[in-house]
Amino acid sequence: MAERTVKIGLSLGADICWPICYETLLSDLKLDVRHGGERLKFVSERVTIEPFNLQQPVSYEVVIDRLTHWYSTSREWIKKGILLDDLYVYNNPWSLQSNEKHTSYAAMMRLGLPVPETWMMPPKAYDESEDLQETLRQYARMFSLEDIGNELGYPFFMKPYHGGGWKGVSKIDNLDEFQRAYDGSGKEVMNLQAAVLPHDWFVRCVGLGPQMRKINYDPAAPLHDRYRTDIDFLGAEDTSVLEDMTVTINSFFGWDFNSCEALRRDGIWHPIDFANACPDSQVTSLHYHFPWLIKQSAMVDFLRRHGSSDAQESELGSLLCHCRQGYLAARETGGLR
Ligand SMILES: Nc1ncnc2c1ncn2[C@@H]1O[C@H](COP(=O)(O)OP(=O)(O)OP(=O)(O)O)[C@@H](O)[C@H]1O
Numbered sequence: 001m002a003e004r005t006v007k008i009g010l011s012l013g014a015d016i017c018w019p020i021c022y023e024t025l026l027s028d029l030k031l032d033v034r035h036g037g038e039r040l041k042f043v044s045e046r047v048t049i050e051p052f053n054l055q056q057p058v059s060y061e062v063v064i065d066r067l068t069h070w071y072s073t074s075r076e077w078i079k080k081g082i083l084l085d086d087l088y089v090y091n092n093p094w095s096l097q098s099n100e101k102h103t104s105y106a107a108m109m110r111l112g113l114p115v116p117e118t119w120m121m122p123p124k125a126y127d128e129s130e131d132l133q134e135t136l137r138q139y140a141r142m143f144s145l146e147d148i149g150n151e152l153g154y155p156f157f158m159k160p161y162h163g164g165g166w167k168g169v170s171k172i173d174n175l176d177e178f179q180r181a182y183d184g185s186g187k188e189v190m191n192l193q194a195a196v197l198p199h200d201w202f203v204r205c206v207g208l209g210p211q212m213r214k215i216n217y218d219p220a221a222p223l224h225d226r227y228r229t230d231i232d233f234l235g236a237e238d239t240s241v242l243e244d245m246t247v248t249i250n251s252f253f254g255w256d257f258n259s260c261e262a263l264r265r266d267g268i269w270h271p272i273d274f275a276n277a278c279p280d281s282q283v284t285s286l287h288y289h290f291p292w293l294i295k296q297s298a299m300v301d302f303l304r305r306h307g308s309s310d311a312q313e314s315e316l317g318s319l320l321c322h323c324r325q326g327y328l329a330a331r332e333t334g335g336l337r
């Protein structure tokens with residue numbers, strides 16, 4: 001039986017713990033999987049940032065992206081790899097670039113998820129350009145923060161439309177705070193979103209392929225203590241709502257790895273942030289949940305290669321469909337337990 005080594009590329013940023021644990025786990029597992037008439041071994045390698053020829057072949061079959069969302073050279077290298085070399089990447093930049101947080105709100109409203117009322121504001125300031133003043137003079141309408149605040153109702157949250165990492169997020173309780181926060185927002189385009197307050201649960205449902213982990217989250221706790229260690233703290237009904245919501249979102253956008261943040265008020269789960277290109281994977285945040293994440297990452301890579309035969313696919317539902325096929329195939333061949 002022919003033997004082949006599958007190379008997994010790790011496109012990394014400042015993550016320290018995640019890659020070390022992932023590499024160690026993968027190497028200690030010494031995977032030796034019989035599949036499709038081949039014996040497969042797996043190795044990982046860190047992807048470097050350097051000039052590249054578009055025709056230069058890619059030696060990886062899967063790339064795990066922990067960086068490219070923010071670094072355009074790596075992101076474009078990955079995109080060309082998907083187009084030219086049948087590279088499989090999660091999360092696929094193609095599925096993210098046009099789907100900022102704001103777009104994800106709109107899409108999930110359309111599907112009927114109870115996303116809180118959300119507005120978009122024109123920015124307070126613009127980059128100067130030759131036609132800026134003329135464009136604004138002709139088309140930009142004056143508006144009243146007071147009217148918008150009253151219509152949306154206090155409190156609400158103001159946050160960048162493509163945001164992440166809690167950057168530029170503020171809770172607004174009155175007109176003065178609204179004025180100050182808007183004036184300070186500069187060139188950022190902001191969403192305003194009705195606050196789901198008070199709520200009795202705040203859960204981050206981390207989805208990696210078909211694997212889900214519901215984590216009780218306390219945003220008021222210090223950074224290391226936000227992800228609580230409760231297990232099985234939700235009833236069957238709540239669990240199924242959160243899992244369905246996360247699967248729906250990830251399937252819709254073709255995201256393999258995402259964290260869906262939802263708040264429960266009066267028995268209804270409101271998703272408030274679910275466009276997380278590189279969900280937090282630091283041991284310092286996830287601590288107790290970290291081993292789960294590393295294990296699932298290794299598994300999804302395997303499923304991806306053996307559940308999906310060809311290049312990256314992003315059609316609705318393909319994620320689940322292929323992961324499930326892969327999972328069944330892996331169970332049959334004894335590759336995964
Ligand atoms: N509609 C809302 N109702 C209640 N709380 C909210 C709402 N929107 C945001 N928040 C609070 O603000 C925090 C940050 O908001 P959000 O998650 O949208 O921004 P972010 O930049 O993605 O932050 P992070 O990287 O921590 O997820 C949330 O964890 C939550 O505590």
Ligand SMILES: [Mg+2]
Binds near residue numbers: 261273
């Ligand atoms: Mg968030």
